[in-house]
Amino acid sequence: GAVVSQHPSRVICKSGTSVKIECRSLDFQATTMFWYRQFPKQSLMLMATSNEGSKATYEQGVEKDKFLINHASLTLSTLTVASAHPEDSSFYICSARIRSSDQPQHFGDGTRLSIL
Amino acid sequence: DAKTTQPPSMDCAEGRAANLPCNHSTISGNEYVYWYRQIHSQGPQYIIHGLKNNETNEMASLIITEDRKSSTLILPHATLRDTAVYYCIVRAVYNNNDMRFGAGTRLTVKP
Numbered sequence: 001g002a003v004v005s006q007h008p009s010r011v012i013c014k015s016g017t018s019v020k021i022e023c024r025s026l027d028f029q030a031t032t033m034f035w036y037r038q039f040p041k042q043s044l045m046l047m048a049t050s051n052e053g054s055k056a057t058y059e060q061g062v063e064k065d066k067f068l069i070n071h072a073s074l075t076l077s078t079l080t081v082a083s084a085h086p087e088d089s090s091f092y093i094c095s096a097r098i099r100s101s102d103q104p105q106h107f108g109d110g111t112r113l114s115i116l
Numbered sequence: 117d118a119k120t121t122q123p124p125s126m127d128c129a130e131g132r133a134a135n136l137p138c139n140h141s142t143i144s145g146n147e148y149v150y151w152y153r154q155i156h157s158q159g160p161q162y163i164i165h166g167l168k169n170n171e172t173n174e175m176a177s178l179i180i181t182e183d184r185k186s187s188t189l190i191l192p193h194a195t196l197r198d199t200a201v202y203y204c205i206v207r208a209v210y211n212n213n214d215m216r217f218g219a220g221t222r223l224t225v226k227p
Contacts, residue, residue, distance in 0.1 A: 004159075006159070032214075034214045034215070036217075043203075043217045043218060043219055043220065044154075044160070044217040045217075046214055046216065049214055091157070093159045093160070095159075095160075095214075095215065101209060102148055102165070102167075102209040104150055104152075104162045104165055105162075105214070105215050106162060107152075107159035107160045107161070107162075108159050109158055109159045110157070110158065110159045112157070
């Protein structure tokens with residue numbers, strides 16, 4: 001089945017550091033990628049949607065200058081948490097799918113981000 | 117996309133069938149029903165999806181009522197590894213909508 005690879009799986013860093021998370025679709029071309037955030041004991045919340053070659057669309061309340069998304073190719077999207085602070089600590093999950101298709105979105109295994 | 121309603125939690129005995137219900141009474145004709153599950157500290161795993169016919173794969177069966185207002189995910193022989201949060205999501209496919217997650221059902225399989 002379709003595989004989405006997310007890296008790194010865990011990051012621990014100091015406050016003020018910028019952190020980059022990569023999301024790759026390994027065996028299909030992902031015209032659309034999604035970034036979610038999940039806090040403990042809560043469901044996934046969509047942060048932004050990105051289409052290859054265009055700017056990401058952010059959900060209300062998500063700061064685009066803090067969560068920088070780049071979807072430069074059909075197999076790679078990156079999320080950069082700029083100048084991360086402890087409140088940015090969370091589980092970040094990417095997802096990818098083929099546009100306008102009934103095929104399901106496939107999810108990466110997530111990145112656990114801990115800001116000290 | 118239509119909203120879904122699921123029970124917050126369910127228990128199932130190991131080896132028995134787990135039947136997880138989902139209500140989607142406002143579903144429209146072009147919306148599919150998708151099921152995912154999330155095991156602790158992992159990304160959601162796709163299980164199955166369907167439009168109006170019942171579907172079966174190696175993981176589960178999906179039963180959709182004739183009026184499409186509800187569905188049931190069936191895990192035929194639940195194992196301890198099936199303990200997870202199960203999400204039912206309705207989405208129209210011929211647009212660019214993402215998957216929106218509700219609270220899901222926490223299934224606990226007990227020995």
